[in-house]
Each structure stands twice: as C-alpha cells, then as structure tokens.
Amino acid sequence: MENIKFDLKATSVREINKFLHHEIADGTAPKITIENPDGAHNIAAGLNVNCEVEIRGHVGYYAAGMNQHASVLVNGNAGTGVAENMMSGRVHVRGSASNSAGASAHGGLLIIDGDAGLRCGISLKGGDIVVGGSVGSFSAFMAQAGRIVICGNAGAALGDSLYEAVVYVKGHIKSLGADARVEDMTVDDHQALESLLNQAGTSYSTHRPSDFKRIASARSLYHWNADANQEY
Amino acid sequence: MNESHNSDRKVSKEESWGYDRSTLDYIQRAAAHGLYEIRGLGAKRKVPHFDDLVFLGASMTRYPLEGYREKCATKTILGTRFASRPVELEIPITVAGMSFGALSANVKEALGRAATEVGTSTTTGDGGMTSEERDSSKVLVYQCLPSRYGFNPDDLRRADAIEVVIGQGAKPGGGGMLLGQKVNPRVAQMRTLPAGVDQRSASRHPDWTGPDDLAIKIHELREITDWEKPIYVKVGATRTFHDVKLAVHAGADVIVVDGMQGGTAATQTCFIEHVGIPTLAALRQAVDALEDMNMKGTVQLIISGGIRTGADVAKALAMGADAVSIGQGVLMALGCNSESWIGSGGQHISAAQDYLKIGTESGYCHHCHTGQCPVGITTQDEFLEQRLRPEIGAKRLTNYLKTVNMELTTIARACGKNNVHHLEREDLVALTIEAAAMANIPLAGTEWIPGNGMK
Ligand SMILES: Cc1cc2nc3c(=O)[nH]c(=O)nc-3n(C[C@H](O)[C@H](O)[C@H](O)COP(=O)(O)O)c2cc1C
Ligand code: SF4
Numbered sequence: 001m002e003n004i005k006f007d008l009k010a011t012s013v014r015e016i017n018k019f020l021h022h023e024i025a026d027g028t029a030p031k032i033t034i035e036n037p038d039g040a041h042n043i044a045a046g047l048n049v050n051c052e053v054e055i056r057g058h059v060g061y062y063a064a065g066m067n068q069h070a071s072v073l074v075n076g077n078a079g080t081g082v083a084e085n086m087m088s089g090r091v092h093v094r095g096s097a098s099n100s101a102g103a104s105a106h107g108g109l110l111i112i113d114g115d116a117g118l119r120c121g122i123s124l125k126g127g128d129i130v131v132g133g134s135v136g137s138f139s140a141f142m143a144q145a146g147r148i149v150i151c152g153n154a155g156a157a158l159g160d161s162l163y164e165a166v167v168y169v170k171g172h173i174k175s176l177g178a179d180a181r182v183e184d185m186t187v188d189d190h191q192a193l194e195s196l197l198n199q200a201g202t203s204y205s206t207h208r209p210s211d212f213k214r215i216a217s218a219r220s221l222y223h224w225n226a227d228a229n230q231e232y
Numbered sequence: 233m234n235e236s237h238n239s240d241r242k243v244s245k246e247e248s249w250g251y252d253r254s255t256l257d258y259i260q261r262a263a264a265h266g267l268y269e270i271r272g273l274g275a276k277r278k279v280p281h282f283d284d285l286v287f288l289g290a291s292m293t294r295y296p297l298e299g300y301r302e303k304c305a306t307k308t309i310l311g312t313r314f315a316s317r318p319v320e321l322e323i324p325i326t327v328a329g330m331s332f333g334a335l336s337a338n339v340k341e342a343l344g345r346a347a348t349e350v351g352t353s354t355t356t357g358d359g360g361m362t363s364e365e366r367d368s369s370k371v372l373v374y375q376c377l378p379s380r381y382g383f384n385p386d387d388l389r390r391a392d393a394i395e396v397v398i399g400q401g402a403k404p405g406g407g408g409m410l411l412g413q414k415v416n417p418r419v420a421q422m423r424t425l426p427a428g429v430d431q432r433s434a435s436r437h438p439d440w441t442g443p444d445d446l447a448i449k450i451h452e453l454r455e456i457t458d459w460e461k462p463i464y465v466k467v468g469a470t471r472t473f474h475d476v477k478l479a480v481h482a483g484a485d486v487i488v489v490d491g492m493q494g495g496t497a498a499t500q501t502c503f504i505e506h507v508g509i510p511t512l513a514a515l516r517q518a519v520d521a522l523e524d525m526n527m528k529g530t531v532q533l534i535i536s537g538g539i540r541t542g543a544d545v546a547k548a549l550a551m552g553a554d555a556v557s558i559g560q561g562v563l564m565a566l567g568c569n570s571e572s573w574i575g576s577g578g579q580h581i582s583a584a585q586d587y588l589k590i591g592t593e594s595g596y597c598h599h600c601h602t603g604q605c606p607v608g609i610t611t612q613d614e615f616l617e618q619r620l621r622p623e624i625g626a627k628r629l630t631n632y633l634k635t636v637n638m639e640l641t642t643i644a645r646a647c648g649k650n651n652v653h654h655l656e657r658e659d660l661v662a663l664t665i666e667a668a669a670m671a672n673i674p675l676a677g678t679e680w681i682p683g684n685g686m687k
C-alpha cells in the first residue's frame with residue numbers, strides 16, 4: 001500500500017478515519033491523499049501510526065486532532081482546533097488556521113504558513129508550533145510547556161498566565177497577558193529557534209533568530225499572592 | 233463600690249442574625265488574611281433535598297413485593313444512544329470523578345477495586361488517568377476537562393466511556409484548583425506543571441466555546457474512538473433545563489447533572505455556598521428537558537450532589553434519573569471525618585492530633601485542600617497516604633455501596649417494583665412546600681403542587 005487516494009465526495013469522514021485507524025500496518029508508512037475535503041470536520045483525527053496524509057483543500061474543525069506519529073499536510077486553510085492535543089508527529093497547514101490551533105498539544109510540531117486565529121497554542125503542554133504569519137489574541141493562554149514561534153505579529157494578551165512554555169515573536173505584540181514578560185534571548189533560545197525554523201521548512205530560513213523576542217512567565221502567579229500568609 | 237456595681241450587671245449577649253458568630257469570624261478572617269477561604273467538600277447550609285420527600289409504599293392500591301424472596305433488578309445501562317459499546321452496570325450507583333492529585337493513588341486503587349466488586353464504574357478526574365485506577369476498575373469513565381491535564385488519545389482508547397466536564401455543582405463556572413502542597417512530583421509530571429505550584433486550572437475548554445462547537449468536539453471524540461464509547465456531558469446545576477437540552481442537541485449519550493451540594497477537593501467557600509441550585513430542583517429540570525425533547529430513555533441521566541443513602545438513590549430514580557454518582561459519601565465510607573484510621577493490623581489509630589494540626593476536628597473537617605488529610609484520603613503526602621490502605625478502603629467502600637443498593641431495592645420492593653428503574657414520581661410526596669415546588673411533587677396529604685404547570 002504505497003499510494004492511497006480517498007475522495008470525500010465519495011467516501012465519508014468516518015470511513016476514511018476508520019481506514020486510517022485500522023488498515024495501516026506498522027512500518028509501511030504509506031502516503032494517503034484526501035481530495036475534496038470541503039471543510040469537513042475531524043478529518044484524520046486520532047491517527048496513531050507513521051504515515052503521510054495530504055489533504056487537498058480546506059478542512060473544518062479538529063483536523064489531525066490528537067495526532068500521534070503521522071505527518072499530515074493540509075493544502076488549504078484549517079478550522080478551529082487543528083492538531084489539538086497532538087502527541088507527536090507533524091501537522092502542516094499551508095494556509096491559515098482558525099482559533100485554538102494546536103490547543104493543549106503535548107508533543108509534535110504544528111506549522112501554519114499563514115495566520116492563526118485566537119488562542120493559538122492555548123494550554124500547550126509540550127508541543128511546538130511555528131506560525132509563518134500572525135496570531136490572534138489570547139494566544140499561548142496558560143501554556144504549560146513547549147514553544148511557539150510567531151514570525152508575524154501577536155494580538156492582545158499574549159501568554160496570559162503562562163507556565164513554562166516559551167513564545168518567540170518577531171513582529172509587534174499588541175499586549176502581553178498577566179504574568180507574561182519579555183526576556184533576553186539566550187544562546188539556548190537562539191539554538192532552539194534555529195532548529196524549529198529549520199524543521200518548519202526551507203521557506204522559514206529567511207528568518208533570523210536574533211530578530212525575535214522571547215516571552216516567558218514571570219512566575220508571579222505560581223503561588224497565591226505574596227500577602228497570603230499575612231496575619232493582622 | 234464601682235467595681236462590684238459593674239460585675240453585678242448582666243452581660244448582654246444579643247446575637248445578631250445578620251452578623252452572627254460565623255459572619256463575624258468570616259469578616260475577621262478576611263481582615264486578617266486578605267484572602268478568601270478555600271475548602272473542600274460541599275455546601276454546608278440546609279437546602280431543599282431528598283429528605284423532604286417520602287415514598288408512598290404499597291398497600292391497597294398497589295401490591296408490594298416480598299422483601300427477601302422476590303427479585304428486584306438493579307441493572308443499569310448507560311450510553312444507548314450512539315455508542316456501539318454502552319456501559320453496563322450491576323447497580324445504578326456510580327463513583328464520581330475525583331482527580332488523582334486531589335486523591336492519593338492508593339485511594340484511586342481502592343475506588344476501582346470496590347466499584348469492580350459491586351459492578352459499577354469509577355471516573356478519573358482533573359489530573360489524568362492513573363494506571364492504579366485503570367487496572368483496578370472494570371468500567372472506567374475518562375474525563376475530558378477544560379484543563380486537559382494529562383489528556384491523551386491512548387487513555388481515551390483505554391477508557392470505557394468519556395465524560396466531557398463542563399462544570400461541577402460545587403462550582404459551576406469555575407475551574408479546578410490544587411494547592412501547591414498537593415502538587416508532588418508525580419502529580420506535577422502528569423499535569424505538566426512545575427512541582428509545588430498553586431494550580432488553578434481553566435474554567436473554559438481550550439478548543440470549543442458554545443454548544444455548536446461542542447457538537448463537533450463530541451463528534452471528534454467519537455471519531456477518535458471509532459464510535460464505541462458512550463459520551464457523557466457533565467454540567468453543574470444552574471440553568472439545568474436549557475443546559476440539558478443543549479447537551480442533548482450536542483450529541484451526548486448520557487448527561488450528568490451535579491447539584492449545588494456536590495463535593496469538591498478545593499474551591500472558594502463563597503462559590504460552594506452561593507453558586508448553583510439544589511440537586512432536587514436540578515433533577516426535576518433535567519427530567520423535564522429530556523421529556524420535552526422526547527429523549528427520556530434514549531439519553532440517560534445521572535444525578536449527583538449530596539446523594540448519601542439508598543433512600544436518596546430511590547428518590548432520584550423515582551424522579552427520573554437513570555443512575556446516581558457519589559463523591560463525598562464515597563470519601564466518608566473510606567474514613568473521611570472519622571476519628572481514626574486503620575493500621576496494618578486492623579487496629580483503629582486516633583487521628584485527633586492530626587485534625588488539630590490543620591485546625592479542625594473529626595466531624596467538622598473540610599480541609600481536603602490542605603493536602604494534610606488526617607486519614608490519608610485527600611493527600612499526596614508520602615507519610616499520610618499510607619493511612620488508607622487500598623484493600624481496607626476497598627472493603628469499606630464495597631460495604632457502603634452494597635448497603636445503599638440494598639436500601640434502594642428495599643424501597644423499590646415496598647413500592648411494588650421488581651426493577652428499581654420502575655420507581656416513579658407517583659410513588660413520592662413532599663414534606664415541604666419548597667420541595668413540592670422544586671420537585672413538582674404534591675405536598676403530602678394533598679394533591680397540591682405549588683406552581684403546577686409552570687416551569
Ligand atoms: C475530592 C473531590 C474531588 C473531585 N474532583 C473532581 C474532578 O476532578 N472532576 C469533576 O468533574 N468533579 C470532581 N469532583 C466532583 C464529583 O465528581 C461529584 O460531582 C460530586 O462529588 C458529587 O457530589 P457529592 O460529593 O455530594 O456526592 C470532586 C469531588 C470531590 C469530593
Ligand atoms: S478527613 Fe480528609 S477527606 Fe475528609 S474532609 Fe478532612 S481532609 Fe478531606
């Protein structure tokens with residue numbers, strides 16, 4: 001099974017997902033193409049095997065949701081929650097992504113060549129996200145671990161209530177959220193950024209790590225307010 | 233002369249209703265600390281409850297069943313709407329979702345063992361699935377919460393049902409909370425948090441915002457698990473009539489409604505006591521909603537929040553619930569608020585000093601948030617958690633669940649039912665006007681339902 005083609009005009013999301021969940025043998029790493037997605041939801045959700053999936057067109061909500069091992073390419077725009085809770089593997093959106101892209105992802109790499117909507121990387125738990133364009137407000141909200149690279153601008157309240165995730169922004173930041181602050185870039189940051197841009201693909205090689213700012217948590221919300229133990 | 237005159241005077245002790253002792257304490261405490269009180273368990277004030285209803289046992293017009301000889305079925309099936317593998321339980325009494333983090337791993341194991349023994353389900357919580365609970369539970373419900381701590385597709389596939397948590401009765405509209413002393417390295421690792429932080433989790437889901445989105449989210453969970461597992465939606469009781477309708481529209485197989493008396497491991501007291509409606513009122517609204525949509529029997533209803541006894545369960549079922557869920561009662565069966573804990577030789581060892589250390593006594597404790605549970609239940613402390621041994625906890629909980637179930641069948645038989653699910657509203661009357669109005673059940677001795685016909 002080298003090249004497998006599906007057409008969503010003829011086959012349902014259920015049938016395709018069922019095939020992707022059960023009919024791919026380990027180690028075969030086939031290439032699967034899905035035509036005519038037409039904004040359908042939950043395409044290629046719950047993959048758990050090494051394979052390459054190319055979706056030719058726009059996808060709805062939760063495309064490649066909870067992805068494990070697979071490499072999914074969306075040749076179009078993606079709806080809400082693309083690659084949400086991804087564990088491993090790679091999801092690449094050639095167009096733009098809607099809200100909550102990569103929400104709570106524990107691992108893997110999500111690349112969005114265009115812009116991402118609100119709450120990109122919300123509750124991130126260890127995954128990496130590279131956005132070629134700009135991200136909307138409340139991105140990286142409560143992000144716990146992992147890295148978000150934003151080559152364009154960031155909307156309001158970036159990194160609100162951040163834990164240990166780190167955000168790199170090249171462009172303008174409309175405003176930082178509670179407890180987020182700009183920090184100096186270290187040698188490690190340069191290396192991390194360089195490696196992420198490399199992994200994202202050749203079109204990202206024009207970005208220089210030194211042009212980015214590092215945003216991380218000031219950690220002042222990690223504990224109840226400092227006065228909590230007062231006793232008057 | 234003056235002095236003796238003073239001491240002869242009577243001390244005035246006219247207590248104010250609005251500024252009684254507890255209100256004074258509250259204001260003084262706020263002034264001293266500058267921070268609201270956080271505590272565990274549920275609402276402490278009295279609200280209309282199942283105690284305000286009684287059954288009309290069989291007599292002339294109905295025929296009772298023989299208490300010991302005739303069978304009374306308790307089998308309960310949840311998730312018949314869309315799931316290819318509905319959950320089958322021997323009894324309609326389930327163990328509520330309580331997080332690993334709030335509870336120790338030992339407790340999680342005890343819950344699983346007892347639930348499996350009596351043929352019911354346990355539920356994970358805001359901290360992911362532990363191997364202890366998966367291995368010990370025959371039927372395990374996996375929660376999908378706003379925080380998504382430790383949430384992953386492997387555990388999703390190993391679960392028997394999935395519960396999307398929108399809210400809890402103790403704190404509808406609030407997120408989770410786990411104070412630093414309970415965030416030990418294992419808890420921290422499971423939740424991807426730095427050890428020791430005061431964790432306050434999100435109150436909104438990260439990847440959907442309204443009921444239309446929820447429908448797609450539920451669809452995603454079904455796709456990922458190949459439409460096998462029932463999907464529950466859990467809501468804290470507030471605008472229950474509408475919430476239940478929206479959850480049904482969103483595609484839930486089972487709806488869990490948690491009333492304001494429901495327990496928690498840690499929440500602001502003002503939240504516990506002042507947000508949400510009583511379980512009794514919520515149950516009736518939930519049943520109304522299902523009946524209104526002609527979904528009763530298709531979508532199952534689990535009610536929780538202050539369920540303690542077999543009588544509570546029987547009343548809940550009679551009002552239209554398919555099953556109940558218990559949190560606080562389960563903890564109490566394990567020894568919460570008891571004077572002692574049980575040592576390895578079976579001897580009872582006093583916990584009085586440890587209650588004192590956290591500023592309370594057995595019978596009054598609601599200090600789960602401190603992580604210093606004197607009887608080893610809601611703790612992550614290596615030393616304290618030894619006080620609850622899984623086999624003893626499991627035995628006690630099995631006894632409790634069996635007792636509750638026997639009480640349930642006793643009442644059902646007395647009402648002439650050979651299946652607990654045949655209990656009906658007509659079997660009940662109310663003792664107070666409030667309960668009659670909330671439950672839509674006539675006041676005892678009358679045919680009067682206050683506000684009948686009004687929703
Ligand atoms: C210690 C403790 C921890 C809890 N943790 C969770 C949780 O993680 N997720 C959740 O949905 N509900 C949680 N709850 C609420 C219960 O699932 C349930 O709604 C409630 O306990 C039912 O009411 P009852 O305690 O009066 O039986 C918790 C309750 C307790 C007492
Ligand atoms: S005894 Fe333990 S479980 Fe019970 S209220 Fe106190 S701290 Fe919580």
